[in-house]
Amino acid sequence: MPHIPLEDDFNDVINKAQRGLGISDEDLLQRAEVSAEDLAAVKGGKPIDAVLRRVARHLRLSPDALEVLAHKRWYPRIPDFPKGFAAFNSPHGSMTVNSYLIWDPRAKLAAAFDTGSTCRPMLDVLAAERLTLRYIFLTHTHPDHVADLATLAGSTGAEVWASELEPADHPGSKTFRENAHFHIGGLAVKTLLTCGHSPGLTTFYVTGLSWPLAVVGDALFASSMGGSATRFAEQFKNNKEKILPLPRDTVIAPGHGPMSTLAQERLHNPFIAR
Numbered sequence: 001m002p003h004i005p006l007e008d009d010f011n012d013v014i015n016k017a018q019r020g021l022g023i024s025d026e027d028l029l030q031r032a033e034v035s036a037e038d039l040a041a042v043k044g045g046k047p048i049d050a051v052l053r054r055v056a057r058h059l060r061l062s063p064d065a066l067e068v069l070a071h072k073r074w075y076p077r078i079p080d081f082p083k084g085f086a087a088f089n090s091p092h093g094s095m096t097v098n099s100y101l102i103w104d105p106r107a108k109l110a111a112a113f114d115t116g117s118t119c120r121p122m123l124d125v126l127a128a129e130r131l132t133l134r135y136i137f138l139t140h141t142h143p144d145h146v147a148d149l150a151t152l153a154g155s156t157g158a159e160v161w162a163s164e165l166e167p168a169d170h171p172g173s174k175t176f177r178e179n180a181h182f183h184i185g186g187l188a189v190k191t192l193l194t195c196g197h198s199p200g201l202t203t204f205y206v207t208g209l210s211w212p213l214a215v216v217g218d219a220l221f222a223s224s225m226g227g228s229a230t231r232f233a234e235q236f237k238n239n240k241e242k243i244l245p246l247p248r249d250t251v252i253a254p255g256h257g258p259m260s261t262l263a264q265e266r267l268h269n270p271f272i273a274r
Contacts, residue, residue, distance in 0.1 A: 004089055004096065007257030008224035010052070010070035011043050013270050016224065017059040020232025031058040047071055062273035069223050074268050076222045076260035079211050079251060084187070086125050087259065090116035092144040099145075100215055100253050102206055103131050104185025111135040111184045112152060113204060113215045114145040114255065119152040126156065134184060138162040139217025140198040141169065145255060163193065166200025178202075192242045194219040196235020197226035203243060205250075212250040214243060214262070220252060222260040225271045236271065244272065 008016070018028060029036060032054040042051050047070035053063040068074050086101045101122055103110035110131040112122060126133055133156040138146060141162060149170055153160050161182075162168040164175040178193040187208035194203045197218045206213040218226035220239055228235050243252075248263040265272050 004258045006069075006075070006223050007221040007254070009045065010047065010066055010270075011045050013061065013066065013069065013224050014043060014055060014059065016227040016232075017061055017271070019229055020227065020236070021059060023059070028055065028058060056270065061270040065223070065268050065270040065273040068268060069270060074223075076258050076264050076268075078259045079249070079261065081210050081251075084209050085213070086122070087253065088116055088121050090118050090121075092117040092147065095144070095256065097144045097147075098253070098255055098257075101125055102184065102187060102209065102213070103129065104187050104208070105129075107185030108132060109134050109185045111137060111182070111187075111189065112158070113137050113253070114139055114217070115148040115152050117144065117147045119148040119155075122152065123155055132156075133158040135182060135189075136160045137182075137189070137204055137215075138166075138168055138202075139204070139215060139219075139255060140201045141166050142198060142218070145217065146170075163191075163195075163200030163202045165193070165195065166198060176202075194235070194238040194242050196231045196233075196238055197228050201226070201235075205246060212247050213253060214246055214250050215253045216243060216255070218255045219243065220265070220269075221254045221257045222252070222265070223269050224257075225269070239271075 034051045038051045056063040056066045083105050084103050088099045089096050097116045099114040099116040101112050108131050110133045136158045160170050160173040167175050180191045182189040190205045192203040195201045204215040250262045252260045
């Protein structure tokens with residue numbers, strides 16, 4: 001995958017936390033004891049450290065991690081997957097979206113996670129590696145993540161699976177419950193319900209590759225998390241209870257932005273670091 005900018009800037013993180021917690025600008029000004037001018041400057045993209053740190057404490061964000069993000073001092077390093085894994089990044093309107101492919105090189109069986117705006121690069125890998133795509137797993141059904149579902153399913157005959165809380169709009173698709181287990185040759189996939197951003201948002205925890213892998217959709221991003229105007233607390237709770245307990249060397253494969261690792265997010269994600 002090419003070098004992809006972080007999904008959220010520091011002011012995006014502040015706005016997500018503030019909106020999710022239901023804290024108005026007036027309330028935040030009083031709590032953080034900062035001027036309206038300074039808050040407006042920070043929310044406009046100016047990294048004023050003293051203001052950042054005051055605001056962070058009242059938005060349940062890590063002041064240190066938020067300051068590092070504001071000054072662009074960190075970008076995630078991703079462990080190498082020598083085989084059995086590929087990541088794809090495709091444009092969708094003004095943003096880009098990620099999709100992923102895993103496979104067992106011996107069994108020649110594969111599974112896809114989302115499609116992005118185009119599945120053509122994924123189809124090319126399937127052909128080059130002579131793989132049979134058995135499953136298409138959907139983290140959630142927002143249009144950017146399933147834009148090319150009909151093409152991928154039609155070209156491969158793979159089964160389409162989504163959460164029972166957010167079924168796919170695709171003929172013959174199937175649904176799973178939380179803690180469902182799938183096997184692709186020697187690889188194992190477990191479903192974790194990490195809803196909030198959407199009703200059935202699912203994290204897929206994969207073992208059997210070079211590193212444990214969590215395909216998290218829009219639950220968690222490098223240095224940020226998925227937003228929700230009405231279910232932010234639910235998203236935060238599910239991230240904390242379902243994703244954070246995974247092994248520290250777990251590679252985080254999000255729906256947008258670069259991949260990361262859980263160990264790095266514990267240090268650099270303002271929503272997680274303490």
